[in-house]
Amino acid sequence: GDRTGFGGRRYETVRLGSRSFDDAFDDYLGFLEPFLMESRRLLKPSGSLYLHLDYREAHYAKVLLDEIFGRECFVNEIIWAYDYGGRTKKRWPAKHDTILFYAKDPERNLFNADEVERIPYMAPGLVGAEKAARGKLPTDVWWHTIVSPTGKEKLGYPTQKPLGVLKRIVSASSPPGGLVVDLVAGSGTAGAAALELGRRFVLADRSEEAFTVMRKRFAGEAGVEFRGVEASSE
Incomplete structure (x- = not known):
């Protein structure tokens, strides 16, 4: 080595x-x-x-x-x-x-607990109507589907993470306008979550395929630029 x-x-x-x-x-x-x-x-x-x-x-x-x-x-x-x-x-x-x-x-x-999207109670009848309507803060066990190979969210990158998982992380652990950094960005889902939630972001990856996917994902997004890689998406 x-x-x-x-x-x-x-x-x-x-x-x-x-x-x-x-x-x-x-x-x-x-x-x-x-x-x-x-x-x-x-x-x-x-x-x-x-x-x-x-x-x-x-x-x-x-x-x-x-x-x-x-x-x-x-x-x-x-x-x-x-x-x-x-x-x-x-x-x-x-x-x-x-x-x-x-x-x-x-x-x-x-940690912005109040910014995290709440989820339904598993037994809403046990907590009362008001709490059931408001939902609960997720615990440390997150039930969330993967990106379906045939779903609309799929971008063609094999290890793509669901947007919902990254939005939960970004909303909890960064302020509005804050900076989100992903040094092994893959398909760029952390950046997509940051963009949707009003955060700035920096994405890095060594994979040429990752940059091809990210170029397509962020095409037309104002303020998104690529540095250190060829401008062509070919």
Whole structure:
């Protein structure tokens, strides 16, 4: 390998100019570490980091985040549950991803609970008509479908995240007019959520396919510009 990663392990630089990231790195934490360290450096004291992973890497990534941010900066483990796709009969089917939520400074962290879109109670008859009509703040378990392969939201990027999930994160952890940064932006859903909610955004990615998708997604949007990449979408 040509670099030293988490725990002193060596890993190789991998060119990521493909349709999606290959999670089968020899040292996946070594791949993540520079992104996480730079993210922490960029955050304001009131800022937050959300890291989305599947069940195979989430627990290892939390150890790395505890080292970079400090265990006291851990806020939530969010379980994003969905019910889509095939089901194995050899074990419990895996139908969730993990989102780790860390604060730059827990004492100054911004969390806009009142800005988050409320959801229905599962048993509205137990809470009274007024509460049932208002709905409740989501907990740390989020039931939200994935982007359907045949749905209108699908952009052709294999790891595209649902707009609803990113809007919940952006509304909770950034102020109106604030800055949202995604260093592994993929299809640009974080930027789309920021744009819809009146936030500024910066998106970065090493994948040429990601930039092709993002160019199409943000075509015609006033104030959106691409830097460091060719202007052509070909």
